[in-house]
Amino acid sequence: MSEIRETESERAYRVLRGNIIDGTLEAGLKLKVVPLKAQYNFGAAPLREALTKLVGDRLVVQETQKGFTVAIISVQDAQDVGRVRGLLECEALRESLRNGDDAWEARIVAAYHRLRLVENRVPTEITQSDIEARNTEFHDALLSSAHSNWLLTLREQVYLHHERYRLLSRSNLNLERNTPAEHAAIFEAALARDLDLTCTLVTEHINRTTEAAIKML
Template sequence: MGSISTLTQTAVTLTDQAYAALRMDILNGKLKPGFKLRVEHLKGLYGTGASPIREALSRLTGDGLVHAEGRRGFRVGRVSRSELFDITKMRTLLECHALKESIDKGDDAWEAGIMAAFYRLSKLDSRLLLASPGEEWEVRHKEFHTSLVSACDSRWLQAHRQNLFDQSERYRRIALSMKNSDRPVPEEHKAIMTATLARDSETACTLIGEHFNRTAEAVSRTALIED
């Protein structure tokens, strides 16, 4: 029994590792939209077996990041302007719902978490002047947006919100080669934080929607996104 359990745990671990590595490389643009995902190539690239790779690709298909082509295998999901704006619309709806619930339920620890996340992000905001702000900024940016809705206790809402966040970040990262230094993103984040801490749900949701839509508009103007 012990050996079977160990083998099962090892298989799950290898699949999780392959899934996490593939997901990260798709989200950060290392694996380009439409790229053919050949199992043999991926085995060498990630140093694991065929079974964990296939399981990971199946999971990523469920996430909408990979497209299954029947017997022809898998490709990285393509990107389009119509999908970008659809993602943005749904993301805004879920984000506002989670934000309103967090504003209603959030306590002092929630407020402190938002302020701490904003402080960590603001220390790195100078990197926005560059074509690529860097992985550390990406982590801090995600932490800030997550902190805003962290008092929402709906597991399903949080899961769907997180998936849409990752989908939209994929688009934004694909378009990072296009500079947008004139946009006052740090000020947008500060305004969202201020309205949230003031428990002003209406203003906070308006600002978060505008924030998401500005990003979508900027990304949609790049030649890398299909019609």
């Protein structure tokens, strides 16, 4: 079977989206095609396609006669995004925990194990991108038995916006938080199929991230 190759516009979308989320492309930055071509070595047409798609994700804003701009971040937006992510995540969690079979449980165990491995390493032994990828993998695994495509699609979109604030919160060197312990508690509650406790723990986990990000704004 031949591999499905990523198109240049898809690659441009993925790279730009990642750089918006991690703050490389700062909030409010004007996104002009010519400088982006030089910075990323993508063609003009793929970049325009990527930017248009990012407008649909609400990570980029397009204004008539003004072009494209990275969506702003703010205290009000952080609170709103965090609240909506909590609502969507809890609904998806309840459905996933009710539907989850042995394969779902195995996915959670594997994802949590991979996350715990990087959380227990010293920073010099692991890249930040690995930590972020495994964190996302764990949270996605928890919801993987929810059967509502609309619910999961909306949650994914809001999750990406909340990631901007989560990564911002990690820059707070004075943050007193035991994230591995939070993940461990969520993991145990999910395996026990305790819907209310899992939802409560995940909501608190999201709220702590939002509060930490707000302190940095």
